[in-house]
Amino acid sequence: MKKTNIQGSNDKRNVNPNWFTSKTWMKVLSEKIKSKDQDIYHVHFEKGSRTKLHAHNGNQVLIATKGKGSLEIFRRYGTSKNNFKIKKTQKITLNEGDIVHIPAKTLHTHGSTDKKKTFSHIAINILPRKNSEYKTVWWESDFKTKATEVI
Amino acid sequence: MKKTNIQGSNDKRNVNPNWFTSKTWMKVLSEKIKSKDQDIYHVHFEKGSRTKLHAHNGNQVLIATKGKGSLEIFRRYGTSKNNFKIKKTQKITLNEGDIVHIPAKTLHTHGSTDKKKTFSHIAINILPRKNSEYKTVWWESDFKTKATEVI
Structure with missing residues (x-):
């Protein structure tokens, strides 16, 4: 049986920069502990x-581990791939130790909200069915302008 | 969508004292966040x-959140309900941020190892099948003498 630690920069993995508004990196804990x-x-x-x-x-499920962040929930109006509107329906601040559950198919964003503070969380991505693949659909959005097309 | 926090003594739930060697309490996070x-x-x-x-x-899956603790793995010899031997096969120390995966049916104990330090962890109990019940079988053991019967 193997353990690993959530902290520290060992075993860093880069993320797809198209999916984040600024610098972000992660560690895959489940691979380490099998x-x-x-x-x-x-x-x-x-x-x-x-x-x-x-x-x-x-x-x-997200568990905030350090810093200050938020989870924001959106609702999409319109089914076209690149012609739709979105509306924020909820904002939940996330401080150390906060834990929240995000149901499948819920449109959302999470990360640092304070430009002076980093933010870290554990993310537990629960497979929809045994041996199925966990899939994510991303929208192009920098949150300075607005969400546009699905990428 | 609701959040809760892992820290703090609000929403404390008492545990079955027969299952622990000394004082322990918990919070059920999954109920709070649905x-x-x-x-x-x-x-x-x-x-x-x-x-x-x-x-x-x-x-x-256990994620250590505070203090100093350990996970110890045992192997059981003998199938009788109250006549068997056990042998420790692994000891993993758990400090803040350590995360470990315990496979189903693995005989184990976890908690504080240092008599001067408390220990806290998040426990994620993964259902064996969708809509099934998560079950635990307990052995009578105070770890000063030895494990005896299944309780």
Whole structure:
């Protein structure tokens, strides 16, 4: 049986920069500890960095481990791939130790909200079915302008 | 969508004292955040308190959040309910941020190892199948003498 630690910059993995508004990196914890039921990551958001808008095909649990961040929930109006509107329906601040559950197919963003503070969380991505694949659909959005097309 | 926090003594739930060697209490996080895929707890072990020997029917992930503790793995010899031997096969120290995966049916104990330090962890109990029940079998053991019968 193997353990690993959520902290520290060893075993860093770069993320797809198109999916984040600024610098972000992560550690894949579930690979290290051989947990196959779900993907478990530790994600480090540099100051002001957030995920772009996205939704998963399975449920997700976030556990804030350091800094100050938020989870924002959106609703999409319109089904066209690059002609739709979005509206923020909820904003949840995330401080150390906060834990939240995001249902599958919920449009959301999470990360640092304070430009002076980094933010880290554990993300537990729960497979929709045994041996299925956890999928994420990303929207192009820098949150300075607005969400546009699905990428 | 609701959040809760792993820290603090609000929403304390008492545990079955027969299953621990000393004072322990917990918070049920998954109920608060409406996560139904798995049971998520935060467990606080007072100084020197450990779980008695047990095994689950599903996988489990532990994330150490505070203090100093350990996970110990045992192997059982003999199938009789109250006539068997056990042997420790592994001891993993758990410090803040350490994360470990315990496969289903693995005989183990976890909790504080240092009599001067409390220990807390998040426990994620992963259902063996969708909508199934997560079950735990407990052994009578105070770890001063030895494990005896299944309770």
